[in-house]
Amino acid sequence: MTRSQTNLGWDVLLDMSGPGAQHERLARALRTTIREGVLKKGATLPPSRKMAGDLQCSRWVVTQAYAQLVAEGYLEARTGSATRVHCWADEIWEPVPRRQELPPPRYDLAPGLPDLRNFPRRRWADAVRDALTTAPHTDLGMPIPGGHPRLRTVLAEYLRRTRGAVTDDVLITSGVCNGVALVGRALHAAGITQIAVEEPGWTHVWRAAEDAGLEVVRVPVDADGLCVDQIPAGIRAVVVTPAHQFPSGVVLTPERRAALLTWARDVDGLILEDDYDAEFRYDRKPVGTVQGMDPRRVVLLGSIAKTLSPALGIGWCVVPPQWTIPQAAPPVIDQLALATFIENGGYHRYLRAARLRYRKRRDALLAALGPLDISGAAAGLHLLLHLDSPADDVVNRAAASGLKLKSLDAYRSSPGAPALVLGYGNLADSSVTEAVAVLKDSIGRSGSGSSR
Structure with a gap:
């Protein structure tokens, strides 16, 4: 009969990085594999000559490492028998149990x-199939920084038509937070190190701004939206959700919009407009963008995370012409699929x-x-x-x-x-x-x- 080879430790991948002499690094790597349960009790290790050949080191390195682990009780060595993981190893070093995943809520x-249940799977699959079928082979290379030209053109027209934006070009991002981070880096590079945010507000946006190196300054929201008159002196950038503030749900009033734009002109500042929930207005037609009122002072940010799915990872950023920001490069096929979905009317329907x-x-x-x-x-x-x-x-x-x-x-x-x-x-x-x-x-x- 052929003896089972599943208990052999000959092919275990060893991480020998880190400080120390070679025999110390080998001992540390073997110790870790035993502690983590990769090498079970009774597992046999290769002879020192074989291990040395595999590691391209001297046999002395292996014998020293084995001897050290025998002394510590991790290994046992008997004359005429292979070196094995000590029979007590599993009892001493039990693998750390995986964290119990909570069941999904009812x-x-x-x-x-x-509504993820109603994601348009078939129509999206058709759009992806169209992208794969019709895209030239050159589109399958490295993604173009800033997004595929076709989607940029399609989204620019869509935002002009449906949101009243003023733009001839759109940068493609992986979402609103990614857009905030990219603009935040440009602000920091220009010497603007603070940014005002709505309180309460979407905490992911706060973290994105902080990750870009900006200090977040919270400004309260009341029944009319952001309290513009409470933006502290010295602040030259602000993030707002004028269409439907999260989480208060208020809409920025016309008076506050005018005050916000006046503030931006007075301080030579920049408004980051998160077009959150703009597509879903129930008592009247959605209000237009603030960006359309002064495109030189407002960055327009949006995504399909709240309309289609956050799993697609596609957003956009309309940047004033005098600003240059780092550019992201989301997956090309999904970009082309979204372009098709908008062009054929599927997104509108x-x-x-x-x-x-x-x-x-x-x-x-x-x-x-x-x-x-x-x-x-x-x-x-x-x-x-x-x-x-x-x-x-x-x-x-x-x-x-x-x-x-x-x-x-x-x-x-x-x-x-x-x-x-x-x-x-x-x-x-x-x-x-x-x-x-x-x-x-x-x-x-x-x-x-x-x-x-």
């Missing part, structure tokens, strides 16, 4: 995702159907919530539920019942009036009633309800 009322679906879901959610105190429901894919006592109690009780929630405190630098940010983008229509029942039960058990 109901998802957290913000940040669109998808957004129109999604808008109707989200409005119906929002109405069902509001009806189920009843007299609870709600704000920010006129647009977007989330709303605010105001509470009378700490939101964390409700979040924790809901989690125990399979409902995912987010407290408003997750999106501000310090605790404030208790509230929940309820996202309904990725909530199944059939689950609205059940999810709200769990929510109300969690509120009731924490004594945290608030009525209009």
